[in-house]
Every structure is written in structure tokens, then in C-alpha cells.
Amino acid sequence: MRINKYLAECGLASRRACxxxxxxxxxxxxxxxxxxxxxxxxxxxxVLVDGKRCEPIHKHIYLMLNKPKGYVTTTNDDKGRKTVMExxxxxxxxxxxxxxxxxxxxxxxxxxxxxxxxxxxxISHPRNEISKTYVAKIENEISEEELNxxxxxxxxxxxxxxxxxxxxxxxxxxxxxxxVVISEGRNRQVRRMFEAVNREVIFLKRVGIGELKxxxxxxxxxxxxxxxxxxxxxxx
Numbered sequence: 001m002r003i004n005k006y007l008a009e010c011g012l013a014s015r016r017a018c019x020x021x022x023x024x025x026x027x028x029x030x031x032x033x034x035x036x037x038x039x040x041x042x043x044x045x046x047v048l049v050d051g052k053r054c055e056p057i058h059k060h061i062y063l064m065l066n067k068p069k070g071y072v073t074t075t076n077d078d079k080g081r082k083t084v085m086e087x088x089x090x091x092x093x094x095x096x097x098x099x100x101x102x103x104x105x106x107x108x109x110x111x112x113x114x115x116x117x118x119x120x121x122x123i124s125h126p127r128n129e130i131s132k133t134y135v136a137k138i139e140n141e142i143s144e145e146e147l148n149x150x151x152x153x154x155x156x157x158x159x160x161x162x163x164x165x166x167x168x169x170x171x172x173x174x175x176x177x178x179x180v181v182i183s184e185g186r187n188r189q190v191r192r193m194f195e196a197v198n199r200e201v202i203f204l205k206r207v208g209i210g211e212l213k214x215x216x217x218x219x220x221x222x223x224x225x226x227x228x229x230x231x232x233x234x235x236x
Contacts (some may be wrong), residue, residue: 003027006041006195008117010054011096015121026050041109060116061095062225062233063088066217067111073102084111087220100124100135104188109134109206110214112233113222119233123209129183133208134190136178141171141191146197154196156186161193175202210236 001009004172007018007027025033028048029041041047047054067073071082075098084099086190100112100120116122123130148167153160165181180190207214211232225233 001041002037003029003039003041004037005118006047006056006193007054007103009056010049010058011098011115012049012117012122013123014052014100015125017098018117029146030142057096057115060119061092061097061114062116062119062230063092063097063113063222063226064212064214064217064229065111065113066219067103067108068219069106069108070092072105072112073099073111075099075129076181081105082235084113088113088222101185103206104191105124107191107204108219109204109207110209110212111206112209112212112225122236123233124185128236130181130210131181131208132206133183134180134182135169135205135207136180136190136194136201137203138178138194139174140176140202142176142178142199144169146190146199149197150193154193156189156192156196161186161189164193174225 001007004015005132007021008015012018012021013198019037021027022037023035023037026049027034029039063168065084065087071084071087075083075085088097096115098114100114100118101124103109104235105108107221122128147166150166151164153163153190167179169177169179182189190204194201199214212229
């Protein structure tokens with residue numbers, strides 16, 4: 001088994017993040033530091049990462065969290081901010097969970113956490129184009145012309161965003177509430193898309209990933225994924 005896949009199955013991180021552990025020289029196999037990503041791990045090999053032994057997890061954990069704003073989507077933060085890991089308690093408090101993708105500090109909603117690096121890679125990889133559904137709020141009414149610009153794609157960092165679906169849910173004379181469905185995962189994408197048409201998103205919540213929906217999960221609460229939900233994610 002290739003070293004990045006082995007580390008991912010140990011629940012350390014996604015395959016891509018595990019590749020960085022290798023190239024940074026933090027991995028040893030049978031006492032020897034390895035930096036070559038083509039390295040294979042055998043059944044009887046002894047693998048250390050940062051001096052700690054790593055062994056594959058035979059039963060992975062899959063959780064859904066309703067992330068509140070004011071938390072960063074990472075396992076630890078060098079600025080001392082609260083992380084989503086602080087919300088996971090009970091029997092999973094000391095497990096090697098990591099977030100699947102990111103929600104920025106001021107965005108709330110559906111976040112998956114798992115020990116399954118392969119599944120994390122599958123959901124996060126751009127080629128799979130798994131849809132993410134958000135509810136966004138902006139001030140004042142938005143024109144159909146502005147909506148069509150967003151739907152057809154705007155330029156972010158020199159690259160045009162893919163076509164997306166945007167629907168006005170309601171307008172109360174001051175605030176427009178919209179549903180936004182994208183198939184990419186660029187940094188702060190929804191907020192930056194609206195900034196491209198001179199609109200500021202004042203509230204943003206992710207309510208769906210593919211067919212998975214947040215439902216009635218309260219802010220800061222989490223639950224285990226149901227077997228059918230895990231099966232869906234493994235086959236997208």
C-alpha cells in the first residue's frame with residue numbers, strides 16, 4: 001500500500017495532507033525517514049509519524065456537525081481561536097477525527113468529520129463536483145441581471161467559477177435570502193462571488209453536501225452519519 005494511502009487509513013488526514021507529512025520528513029518506516037511518495041508499506045512494517053506509531057483504523061468514524069460561526073475548521077489553531085474539534089465530545093473526543101473541507105470562521109452549517117482519509121479525498125476532490133448547498137442573506141433586493149452574472153460564473157483569482165444555481169427564497173424589504181448551489185470548493189467562494197457584483201453576504205450557512213442535508217441539527221450539535229449516508233458518500 002502506498003505511504004499516503006496507509007497514513008490516510010490510519011486516520012491522520014486526507015491523502016493530500018498525508019503526502020505533506022511524508023515530503024516534510026515526518027514519517028519513518030522501520031526507523032528510516034522516508035520522503036518518497038512512491039514508498040510502499042508492508043503488512044509487517046513499523047510506521048512512525050512525529051515519533052508516534054500509526055496503525056490503520058479498521059472501523060472508521062463519520063460525523064455530521066452543525067458548525068456555529070466563531071470556530072475555525074481545523075484540528076488546531078496557532079492563533080488560539082476555537083476549533084470545531086472542541087465541539088466534539090463524548091466517546092469521540094479523543095479520536096483522530098479531521099474535518100472534510102472547510103467552512104470559514106463566520107460561516108455556519110453542515111460540516112463532516114471523519115477518520116476516513118479516502119472518503120475525505122473523494123468528497124473534496126474537484127473532479128467529483130459534489131454539490132454544496134448554502135443559504136445566504138444579503139441586504140436589499142438583488143436584480144435578475146446580477147443573479148445571472150453569478151449563475152454564469154465570475155472571475156476569482158484569474159479563473160472563472162463554474163455555473164451554479166441561485167434561487168431567491170424570499171425578500172422582506174430589507175434582506176434577500178437566497179439558496180446557492182455550487183460544485184466547487186474554493187476559499188470563501190460564495191462570499192467572494194457576491195463581492196464580485198458588489199454585494200456583501202451578511203449571513204451564510206451550508207445546509208447540504210450532495211444528498212446529505214443538515215435537517216434539524218442544532219448549532220454546535222453533531223450526530224453520527226447513518227449507514228445509508230455513509231454508503232452514499234462512498235459511492236459519489
